[in-house]
Amino acid sequence: MNERQKRNERLLAIFMIGFALFNFPLIAVFNRPDLRWFGIPALYVYLFFVWLLLIAGVYFFVNRFSKKG
Amino acid sequence: MGAGWIIITVTVLCALSLFAVAYIGERRNLSNNALVYTLSLAVFCTAWTFYGSVGRAATSGIGFLPIYLGPTLVAILFPLLLRKMIRITKVNRITSIADFIASRYGKSTLLAGLVTIMAVVGTVPYISLQLKAIATSFEVLWESAVGPISSSPNFLANTGLVVALLLALFAILFGTRHADVTEHNSGLVLAIAFEAVFKLAAFLAVGLYVTFGLYEGFGDLFAPERLNLDQQQLLQFEAAGSYGDWGWLIFLSMMAILFLPRQFQISVLENTSERHLFKAMWAFPLYLLLINLFVLPIAFAGLQQQPTADADFYVLSLPLANDQLGLALLVYVGGLFAATGMVIVATVTLSTMISNDLIVPILLRWPRMGLANRPNLSPILLSIRRLAILAILLLAYGYYVAAGRVSLVSIGLISFAAVAQFAPALLGGIYWKRGNRLGAIAGLLSGFLIWAYTLPLPSLEQLGGLSLTFTAAGPFGIDWLRPYALFGSTIENPVTHSLVWSLVTNTLVYITLSLLSTQTIREHAQSSRFVDVFERSEELDQLMIWGQTPTVGMLQRLLHRFLGERRAETALKEWEGATDSSLQAVDDAPPSLVNHVEKVLASAIGSASAHVVIASMLTEASLTMDEVINLLEETSKVYRYSQRLEQQSRELEKRTAELRVANERLKELDQMKSDFVSHVTHELRTPLTSIRAFSEILSENGDLDLAQRREFLGIIRGESERLTRLINNVLDLSKIESGNAEWLLSDVDLIEVVKESFALVEQLFVDKGIKTELLLPPAVPTLRADRDRLVQVMLNLLSNAIKFCDEEKGRVSITLTATINTLTVSVGDNGPGIDEKDADLIFAEFQQVRNVTRGKPQGTGLGLPISRHIIEHFGGRLWVESEPGQGATFKFELPVLREQPPPELNPLQAWSV
């Protein structure tokens, strides 16, 4: 398996993790209007936090790979 | 009126600034930059995002988010999906998404037209959304700052139409200056990127103002004591609908970011380097995150402060209500940019599709137009495009009038669901080779019809004042045809309902028909061109994208593919030999090598094709569809031709080999002939010498005594006879060899032949004191042969035996044996015998002379060759068995002449005869 295939497989894995994190049932865990973090409803925090995490994950992945390449 | 003029001036300045940025972009080519590329992708964020998200959030909480989560997820897959689409586009010089799909399925005009129509129909609601946003934002701003719009000058009264016409003018001025659409619109891209920066800045500004100006941060804004019951509902997921709808919306937006015509234009067609994707992968989602960060705060602030205002325009009305006219103007401009960016790219893209993929193909087929013969089509193309832009905007205005009261987001989702129909044909097209034209057309059509029936149609009915029973009860009261509940399905969300039905049908039809029908050759070629784009452009990979000179390795692989490994290596060695250099020493291919490779390729695929292949490697100019087809056709033609040629050359080779053998044989024969002539000359001169010498002696010596005179005369006579015999033998041999000999066939009893021959030479045996034994059976089957010739053979063998048998105790035995099929005669002597290696030689002309020990024997040296020819003529064989010192036995064998047994005769009986 070459470097590109390896990269693509990992990206697919990140994609699937992201898809799972954004969807039922994980999202339902944080569907609690009573729960707040930093005064903000938990559902909002969760979604934006996962979003940011995903962006950071891709950022580091891309930079690691481009250094390798 | 001052504020009104400010608004108008700012609007005009915005338009002018876009032209300025575009101008700079075209001059400086700033669009070849990963950041600009990423920002230009934000054309995804339109007025829907800028105004509509807040409206959506105000009614469904986080319901606005899936539209941005989908693109975020797809961005992770950019290196897989988008990169492949970009590569295919570049390799095939694709000009639009319609061209892309049509090219994949054999450059189908029908498909191109269908996709164009779908794209136009799907996009019109979306454009009307922008019209509505611009018009409404203008009205909101105007009424807040100036006064009721109805009391304003006439031209502003119908804001929507004015906006539509202005946008059309703007798009025409902006997007239809060149006829050539394959070039990158670097000006447009930079303008879009500029707008992206501005709209993000404006939205962040209003977000920060609301969150930290009107409130004391997020905690304050979402404080439970501030929220009424409705707002508390928004904190729950359920406000956004079901989890299923949520998932489908994410999926829908994933399709949209890939297949919206304007998105395809920017992310695929305007991409200048695949490398930019690696920045866009994270930077574009980050942009989306930032522009959505304050959606919920603004929505909640709006709900809390302006419960009666239109939630879609909280972004504008909140600053206005708090007398922040500057901020409101900034927001207005941001919204203006968000909307115009979308409209410009969408109309330019759609107008290109309409002219290239819909109108022109039709016009070209209409001979009376003479379009095909016009030397310069660009004025026509530009006119078509300008009219198309105007038509699209008027259509959008019409939709705006008909469905004007639908929320921004709902309109946008209708468009999303339309372009999602491209997914099966396009994704299948780049990953599944079997996918074919029929499947694509049928799939697209079925998906499109279901979409039209289940989304835009009822939305028009709902709001256009048509019969309400249509949606509620189904057409003609047919229950299972209700647009929001097809076949009685109970999906509550109309978008999800439509998407599920249309996309599932689309996909199933596409796959099923593709599997059930076959592809044309052109389609097949295209399918592998698309699916295997990386494998196929592997050699060109780095070159095309990064613009490097070809390496030796690339040329090597190219040769391998076209010529096979062996011939490729040979060709490269040739170059090494010719230039006295080593391939190991160089990385980048020197021009001489490139030329050499081109020449070698030309020999395999024709010079035109070779040139195209090499040129595409060198200049980054990839192959167009037609070039590819031509290349393929030429290649297959050349291949067929070369196959024929190969076959011919194989035959030629065979002929050459045969000729070579024949030539060798001829040379041999020639040599034999000259040897033969030389031998004959020698053999003729020898008796002649004696004859002449003794004649001269006799004539010059009259005093010779009688005995001597007789002796000499005897020699002359004997030598004369020898000469005659020799000449006869030579003639005889040449006659037999040339097939001109006469054969007198009769029934021959071989016993008699042997007896008669023996009788003829018996006296010689007696004279030489040679003992003889004759072993003959009482009777043998008769032969069909020339009796005299057989006697000739026998005499030759007998005289040889006399010549070669032991001088003191000579003994010769002659036997005749019969088997069921053959008669064999053998003549054995007890002479010196013959070496095995000479056993064949003695049958060659004159050869016996060289291989005897006791001086020159009598004879012509032609007896055995002639005998062998005679025996072989009658289907037998003549050979010698001997061991040196043990004598030699010459044998010949002749097949017995057998009558064909009569049909009724039992084979066994026949055998026993």
Added chain:
Amino acid sequence: MKKQILIVDDEPHIVTSLRFLMEKAGHEVAAVGNGANALELLETIRPDLILLDLMMPKVDGFEVCRRIRADGDEVKIIMLSARGQETEIQQALAIGADAYITKPFSTAEVVAQVDQLLTDE
């Protein structure tokens, strides 16, 4: 002036004719039927001239001539051949034959050639 002549030829009739001519010219004649016998005989006798046939079985005229010259023998040698090709003549002269006569020969030519060589010395 009686000289010793050796005749080497595998054709008995030709030997007979040459013997007759040489004896008539007053020479002493020895004759052998092949090259091997000739070389053998040359161990014991020392002729003045050799009439040497070229085409003989086993040891041919060329070989006999070469051996004689290899021993440093200056004996006169006349080659006789029924082939008479130019190359053969050249070759014969090159390996040390003094003259070459093509068969069938004129008896007068043979006698004259022999006389000339024998009186040369």
